[in-house]
Amino acid sequence: MSLALIQQDFLKAVNSNHNGLCGHLCQGGALKPMDRVNIYRNNTQQARVRALSDIYPMTVGIIGTRLFNMFCHRYSDSHPATHWDLNQYGREFPQFIAEQAIRFDGLAELLYLEELGHLEWLLHQSYYAVNSTEFPLEQFSGLDSASQQACRLLLSPSVGLINTDWPLYDLWQHWQQGTLPDALDPLSTTEYLCVSKDRHRPTVTPINREQYLLLSKLSHTSLVALATQPELASALKALPEYVAKGWITDFYLLGADRV
């Protein structure tokens, strides 16, 4: 049997209970071949459970370690990792866990789990995002007025946006103090949040709807086009503030070389 086939069967066995590898293993000893393969399967799953627990600590706190780990194992079975970096594993976990939770008494009413998971993923992404350089103000100022108006602005890779009908900001604030609220009731109006990196640590800032819309549109809408949208008028005035905060870190002109 070739090296390539052994590796293919081994990885299938680790990721999906496939037993093709067993026929190529030595027999004997206290363990059957499948038991031996399962040691690796378990090691692999444990690595993924640890990674997901690190990424989604608030979710662990809310549903408990036992259920969380069970969902992790199911997720691992249906979503094999494809990259060596486990910090990139688990993007679809919030949706997965929400789908699983509706089948469990006591979890079915936690309708905010998916949105909470999305917030946790953004916080995690923000931490590991490339640290951006400062906005090239000098270069931007050097453009003529028409070019400036044609520019599109780019958010820092550490910035993420989320809107939610649940008080996730309050929940996140509790978590910063090491606690969790007893219960979460839906909000009467949608909450808009901006995740960003404050020095080294990800943080959450409440923003209003106009700011959310503006930041969502920045990278694919020119400044002149944004200026024609009346609902963004007041938010546009805050652009220098976003630059100062490091939320906006670059600009580009369509057709131009530099970004």
Next chain:
Amino acid sequence: MPVTPSHTIRSAGIGLRTPHIKPLLEQDWDIPWLEVLTDNFLSKGNLLSGTNLDLALLDSICERYPVTLHGVNLSLGGVAPLDKGYLNAMKQLYRRTSAAWVSEHACFSHSTQHQSHDLLPLPYTAEAVEHMANRISQVQDFLGEQILLENVSAYLSYQNSEMSEGEFLAEVVEQSDCLLLLDINNAYVNAQNLGGTPEDFFAALPLHRVREIHLAGYADKGTYLLDAHNNPVADKVWTLYQSVLEQIPETPTLIEWDNDIPELEVLINEATTAAQLMSKAVDKLPREALRATQCHSP
């Protein structure tokens, strides 16, 4: 960029783990060197920016302690192409930390489609020898340095293996001209799980190529030993360590502890025990033999 105080890796060090970073920076400790887990610092934002918290702390560590790099995801025995992005990032980290050397495992961990996040053993065949030796040569050419290859723990063996693990590693090392990282706990765990003896394993290895020794604790699962790195080094492993030191007494030794991580002092105590055994082994050697076993950075 930090400047490592010295490239000298000597005596017994410990593996750098996240809970210990703060105490290591807040206090002076008598730790001769630290081994850094490469993969903990390769996440996409890390190496591209100079101010990520993880890297900022690592820079501070490297200013105070000599370090080596130890990776788990290069998949040296894998048939999928070497990941150039990973290799580039590893090289950047190697330069940034001024690490004395880079070590990796004699295993595979992924294919083009799947990732295991575990160290999967290879069949000990001529095909695998040639394949892994070629890849190690590629890595060494890219880094411009010899790397250290570590024997892995294993829970299964293949019918088509054509040689012992020791013979396999000896052949790979010979063909690729790399160095060895000898994990004595892994040798013990493998003998218990798969048969054979650690002594036979050691006898097959070119011990003069061993530049580092690993010691760790295993978990007894009843029907097998798990290389869990969650316990003190077992007495039987200490005994094996002493027997290896009789042949290579000054080989830098590292205490690994990855799960249920205890206070830093516990690891330092284990390292102190290793250092004392090294000193005893050195004292026993005739002066001429000692000169012949002096270790150098690769």
